[in-house]
Amino acid sequence: MQKEIELLRFTTAGSVDDGKSTLIGRLLYDCKSIFEDQLESVQKSSARKGLAHVDLALLTDGLKDEREQGITIDVAYRYFATPKRKFIIADTPGHIQYTRNMVTGASTANLALVLIDARKGVIEQTHRHSIIASLLQIPHLLVCINKMDLVDYDQDTFDEIVETYRQFAAKLDVQDVHFIPMSALDGDNVVNRSEKMDWYEGPTLLHTLENVHIGSDHNHIDCRFPVQTVIRPHLDEYHDYRGYAGRIASGIFKPGDEVVALPSGFKSKIKAINSPEGELDEAFAPMSVTITLTDDIDISRGDMIARTNNQPKVVQDLDIMMCWLNNDGSKPRGKYTIRHTSNEAKAMITDIIYKLDVNTLHRNEEDKVLNMNDILRVKLRTTRPLLVDTYNRNRHTGSIILVDDVTNETVAAGMII
Amino acid sequence: MHSYYLSHLRELEAESIYVLREVDAQFEKPAILFSGGKDSLVVTHLAKKAFSPAKIPFPLLHIDTGHNFPETIQFRDDLVAILGAKLIVGSVQKSINDGRVAEERGINASRNILQTTTLLDAIEEYQLDACIGGARRDEEKARAKERFFSHRDEFGQWDPKNQRPELWNIFNGKHHHGEHFRVFPISNWTEMDVWQYILDERIQVPSLYTAHERAVVERNGTFIPKSEFIQLRDGEKFVKKMLRFRTLGDITITGGIESEADTIEKVIAEVAAARQTERGNREDDKRSDTAMEDRKKEGYF
Numbered sequence: 001m002q003k004e005i006e007l008l009r010f011t012t013a014g015s016v017d018d019g020k021s022t023l024i025g026r027l028l029y030d031c032k033s034i035f036e037d038q039l040e041s042v043q044k045s046s047a048r049k050g051l052a053h054v055d056l057a058l059l060t061d062g063l064k065d066e067r068e069q070g071i072t073i074d075v076a077y078r079y080f081a082t083p084k085r086k087f088i089i090a091d092t093p094g095h096i097q098y099t100r101n102m103v104t105g106a107s108t109a110n111l112a113l114v115l116i117d118a119r120k121g122v123i124e125q126t127h128r129h130s131i132i133a134s135l136l137q138i139p140h141l142l143v144c145i146n147k148m149d150l151v152d153y154d155q156d157t158f159d160e161i162v163e164t165y166r167q168f169a170a171k172l173d174v175q176d177v178h179f180i181p182m183s184a185l186d187g188d189n190v191v192n193r194s195e196k197m198d199w200y201e202g203p204t205l206l207h208t209l210e211n212v213h214i215g216s217d218h219n220h221i222d223c224r225f226p227v228q229t230v231i232r233p234h235l236d237e238y239h240d241y242r243g244y245a246g247r248i249a250s251g252i253f254k255p256g257d258e259v260v261a262l263p264s265g266f267k268s269k270i271k272a273i274n275s276p277e278g279e280l281d282e283a284f285a286p287m288s289v290t291i292t293l294t295d296d297i298d299i300s301r302g303d304m305i306a307r308t309n310n311q312p313k314v315v316q317d318l319d320i321m322m323c324w325l326n327n328d329g330s331k332p333r334g335k336y337t338i339r340h341t342s343n344e345a346k347a348m349i350t351d352i353i354y355k356l357d358v359n360t361l362h363r364n365e366e367d368k369v370l371n372m373n374d375i376l377r378v379k380l381r382t383t384r385p386l387l388v389d390t391y392n393r394n395r396h397t398g399s400i401i402l403v404d405d406v407t408n409e410t411v412a413a414g415m416i417i
Numbered sequence: 418m419h420s421y422y423l424s425h426l427r428e429l430e431a432e433s434i435y436v437l438r439e440v441d442a443q444f445e446k447p448a449i450l451f452s453g454g455k456d457s458l459v460v461t462h463l464a465k466k467a468f469s470p471a472k473i474p475f476p477l478l479h480i481d482t483g484h485n486f487p488e489t490i491q492f493r494d495d496l497v498a499i500l501g502a503k504l505i506v507g508s509v510q511k512s513i514n515d516g517r518v519a520e521e522r523g524i525n526a527s528r529n530i531l532q533t534t535t536l537l538d539a540i541e542e543y544q545l546d547a548c549i550g551g552a553r554r555d556e557e558k559a560r561a562k563e564r565f566f567s568h569r570d571e572f573g574q575w576d577p578k579n580q581r582p583e584l585w586n587i588f589n590g591k592h593h594h595g596e597h598f599r600v601f602p603i604s605n606w607t608e609m610d611v612w613q614y615i616l617d618e619r620i621q622v623p624s625l626y627t628a629h630e631r632a633v634v635e636r637n638g639t640f641i642p643k644s645e646f647i648q649l650r651d652g653e654k655f656v657k658k659m660l661r662f663r664t665l666g667d668i669t670i671t672g673g674i675e676s677e678a679d680t681i682e683k684v685i686a687e688v689a690a691a692r693q694t695e696r697g698n699r700e701d702d703k704r705s706d707t708a709m710e711d712r713k714k715e716g717y718f
Contacts, residue, residue, distance in 0.1 A: 004424035035694045045706070064707045065578065073578070076561050077554045079607045086425040088605055100582060107584040215422050228438045233471035241470065247435040247586070252421065276430055276466040284421045288434040288467070301442050325582050339587050342442070399585045408591040413584045 007086050008214055011109040011138070013102045013129045014094035018115045019146050021055075023184035024078065024091060027206065030191035033080035073098070075105045084210040094125060099132065099358060099373035100325045103413060106136035107399070110214050114143045118151045118181070122164045124359045131358050134172040135321060135375065135415065137392055139217045141169075141177045142208060148197065149183040155199045171361060173392070176212075180205055218285040222389065223251030223259075224312060224397050225305040226341035231290055243274065243290040244299055249341065249396035251307070252284045253291065261297055262304045262387050263314065268295040285396075302343035304387045304397075312387040312397055318380040320400070320414035321356075321391075323373070328404075328411070330370040336402040336411065340386050347402065351379040380414070391415035426614055433460075433602040434467040435586060436565055440547050440600050441467075441474055443590035447547035447600075448505065450536075450718060451477040453489040454665040455622050456551030458496075459611055460602055462620050464549075465500065476503035478548065480536050482528040483510040484646050484667040492623045507539035524650065527670045529701040533717045537573040540597055547590065547598045550718055555607045556696055559710035565604055571595040573716035599718075608663075608695045609688055616681045628661045628679040639672025663688075663695050670701050 014020030028034045046055045066073050078089040090105035092098065106112065112133040116126055133141055143165060151157045158181045169177060180189055181200050188194035191206045203211070231243035253259075257270045273280045274290040283289045291305065299305070306312060324330070330349060338347035354363040356375040363377075370376070391398030402412040423431065437460075440447050449464060451457045464473045479493060497504045509528050512518045512535045521527060540548065554561045564580055566588045581589055590598055603611070615622060632643035632655045641647060643655050646669050660673035661684070674693075678684045696702050702709055709717075 006422060007425035007428045035697075036692045037694050037697045041706070064710055074562050074580070077605070078561070079555045079605075081607070081609065086607075086610075104582045104584055108586075215420060218421070220421050228435070229442045231468060231471050235470070238470050243470075245438050245467070247431060274469070276434065276463075277427075286428060286431055287423065288431040288438070290469075337591070339589065341587075395585065399587065401584060401587050401589065403589055403591055408589070408593065410581045410583075410589045413582070 005081070005083070005085050006214065007088065008111060008209060008212075009088045009090065009109050010111040010113060010142075010209070011090040011092060011102075011105040011133075012113045012115070013092050013105070013132070014115045014125075018094065018117060018125075019184050020091075020094070020115055023113075023115065023144065023146065023190065024089060026184045026187055026190045028078065028080055030187060031080050031082060031206070073101075075101050082206070082210060087209065094129065096128060096358070097373060099128075099375070100323060102129070102132050103136060103323045103325075106132055106138055107413070109136075109138050110217050111140040111142060111209070111212060112138045114141060116143060116145045116161060116165070118145050118147045118157055118161065121161050122168060126165070127168065127360065128358045130169065130172060130174070131361060134174050137173070137395060137415075139176060139214070140212050141174050142205070142212075143177060143179045144205065145179060145181050146184050148181045148188065148194075149186055153181075153194075153196045155197075158200075178202070178208055178212075180208065219250035219394050220252055220284055221250070222310055222312075222394060223253055223257075223305075223307040224249040224389070224394065225253065225291065226343070226397070227299055227301055227303045227305065228342045229301055230299065240296075241292070242296070243292050244305065245288075245290045246342065247288045248283055248285045250285050250394050252282055254282045258308050259293070259305050260308045260311065261299045262306060262311065263385060264298065264303070266295070266297040267308060268293040268297055270294075302341075304341065312389050314385045315388055316382050316385050318382065318386070318388070318400075318414075319417040320378050320380055321417060322376050322378050322412050322414040324370050324376065324412050325372065326404070326409055326411035327372055330411075335405065337405055338380065338382055338386075338400055338402055340388065340400045341397060343386060345382045345384040345386065347380050347382045349378050350381045353377040353379065377417075378414075388416050390417060426610060426617065429603070429606055429610060430463065430466075430614070432586075432605065433463045436588070436600065436602040437464050437467040437549070439566075439588050439590070440549060443588070444547040444598070446543065446545050447475045447549060448478040448543070448545050449473075449475050450548050450550045451479050451493065451504075452551075452665065453479070453493045453623060454551065455611055455615060455626060456553065456603060458620055458622055459606075459614060460549060460551045461496070461500070462618060463602060473500060473502055475549065476505050478505045478507065478539060478543075478545070480507045480532050480539070481509065482532055482667050483508070484528050484644075484669050486623070486625055486642070486665065486668050488623050488625055489665060496621075505539065505543060507535045509535045511535075512538065527701065528667060529670055530712065530717075533573075533712065533715050536718070537716050540573065545597060546592065547600055549600045549602060551603055552601050552718060553606050553608075553611075554604050557702065557709045559707070559713055563601055563604060565601055566590050567599045567601065568592065569597050569599060569716065573597070575599075575714050575716070577710065577714070609685070612681065612685045612688055616685060622681075623665065625662045625665060627681070627684060628659050628676045630657055630659055631673065632656070633658050633660065633673060636672075640675070641670075641672055642668055644668045666701065
């Protein structure tokens with residue numbers, strides 16, 4: 001067995017100008033995660049475009065249109081590893097017209113990199129990226145104050161930006177914020193410590209990524225097990241076997257636990273928990289397991305197994321922070337399929353409370369028209385009760401999507417308040 | 418005091434199993450696209466775990482170009498027998514015989530592109546609504562943009578600019594009749610993750626992945642194996658080399674790398690030190706900068 005390492009998923013937002021691609025390129029390059037043939041291909045493409053430098057953005061921009069137009073359109077995933085951790089980067093475009101892609105990239109991240117150009121300080125785009133990180137409840141924020149080489153590595157400039165950011169962040173729901181002065185172009189404080197900023201005593205970007213504590217990012221308190229599918233082997237030796245397969249959303253489950261199946265309310269005890277590694281004494285998020293119960297009760301996909309003394313709320317009226325993802329706006333009184341954990345129902349948007357300006361946090365209560373990339377506070381009514389928690393308590397049982405029944409497209413993502 | 422965290426491999430495994438179970442729940446007739454390569458072997462192994470103690474609820478679909486390494490076919494048949502799974506074979510030779518496609522001509526001819534028609538015909542014939550593949554986002558730049566659940570229209574085409582957003586772990590597999598999905602459970606795995614998992618789980622892989630002696634011809638900086646399908650060009654000759662293959666495609670387009678790594682442990686050490694990407698020896702990807710994106714749009718794997 002190889003040494004066990006943890007997985008950290010982080011998101012970045014930004015355009016070529018902020019030096020985001022340079023930063024990612026630098027991180028991959030200094031961690032030796034760029035291959036020679038990749039670099040060669042990027043060098044060739046850069047030369048063909050008549051560029052003087054090697055455009056590392058060509059590494060992340062994968063589609064023909066992106067490469068031709070020199071912009072990131074869609075979320076791109078990149079991978080690298082150090083002896084301490086494996087990293088998945090969700091690299092997203094930063095412009096306001098791509099809010100939906102930033103939200104998508106943020107939805108699975110443990111950590112967000114927010115880039116600030118030291119010459120420009122905290123600007124509208126900084127607000128936007130931070131607000132999205134806060135809305136999506138990314139547990140850790142890493143504010144990279146980049147291009148320090150262009151402000152003579154000046155400590156006062158750095159301190160001022162940190163102070164301005166802190167004042168702004170006080171209005172947000174963020175817990176863990178780190179600040180790092182760096183120059184991605186030269187590699188200062190990215191992987192290697194800067195010799196030009198001896199006034200900075202904190203860790204480098206990579207050191208922070210490797211050591212930030214992510215063990216508490218999962219909710220290990222509220223036991224929630226959404227049933228994905230029921231396993232019935234139809235084999236003689238497993239004649240009466242009924243296994244409930246799913247991925248633990250939160251909490252810790254043990255054989256012998258008294259549990260309740262929802263929405264039916266039938267109670268039973270956990271007989272055994274099977275995992276890919278065999279039978280377990282305890283199981284926790286984000287494991288995929290199969291649970292068997294001591295009683296033969298009726299449970300199917302969409303149901304949830306919880307502890308008797310700690311249950312999700314059963315609701316048909318939901319308060320949601322929603323991001324509209326689709327080109328087409330909402331139909332008046334339009335009906336959608338709502339998907340929540342492994343469950344689904346029909347839903348209708350009954351009220352739009354306000355639209356949130358992702359640059360200023362301003363709430364507009366007059367504008368009720370839904371456009372792509374809008375973030376809105378809405379009320380939803382569902383045809384059947386859902387078993388939910390609030391998003392800030394539980395990312396998995398507090399999130400929903402809306403699917404258009406005509407086009408089958410995913411048109412909205414929502415966080416339950 | 419327990420620490421409640423999963424190692425990166427176990428977290429990836431849990432994610433892939435979750436995706437496979439979603440396929441079972443959301444689709445009527447899924448199949449696993451099985452090539453005999455390491456990635457499809459890992460997907461098959463994960464499917465076995467996802468539904469244990471029941472059998473894998475999907476058939477395996479192999480698109481047979483007729484230009485296989487003989488080792489691959491033997492390996493496939495042995496595995497299908499062990500799993501007790503159903504095997505569906507789509508034959509490119511039959512597509513050629515039926516006039517559905519024409520054999521490529523010229524010195525760089527291969528059957529790589531022809532597979533797309535055979536695959537789409539098989540999807541239609543068996544009315545498959547989901548095909549589970551072993552593609553990974555780290556393999557190639559167009560694949561880096563893939564979703565776990567990737568929609569294909571009624572012509573089997575991929576529209577990379579109009580993909581459904583995928584948030585959290587809520588997957589939307591809704592589709593109209595005649596459309597299908599490609600599903601990629603190991604999207605987030607890297608080549609290294611795949612090899613470490615193969616080692617940890619003792620998954621059997623074809624011997625082609627470990628170093629062995631073989632007659633090859635050097636062409637375009639890689640070593641193409643001797644087979645009945647390859648013709649020597651002026652100045653070329655077959656030589657014996659110790660080598661192994663990093664990926665397995667058709668025998669006509671898959672180049673080997675010189676290697677002494679004759680165990681999985683040594684392969685892992687080699688992968689860790691590699692300075693070239695995994696698909697660097699694939700002639701099919703070298704045709705143009707966007708060769709993979711272009712093929713994927715048409716319905717390729």
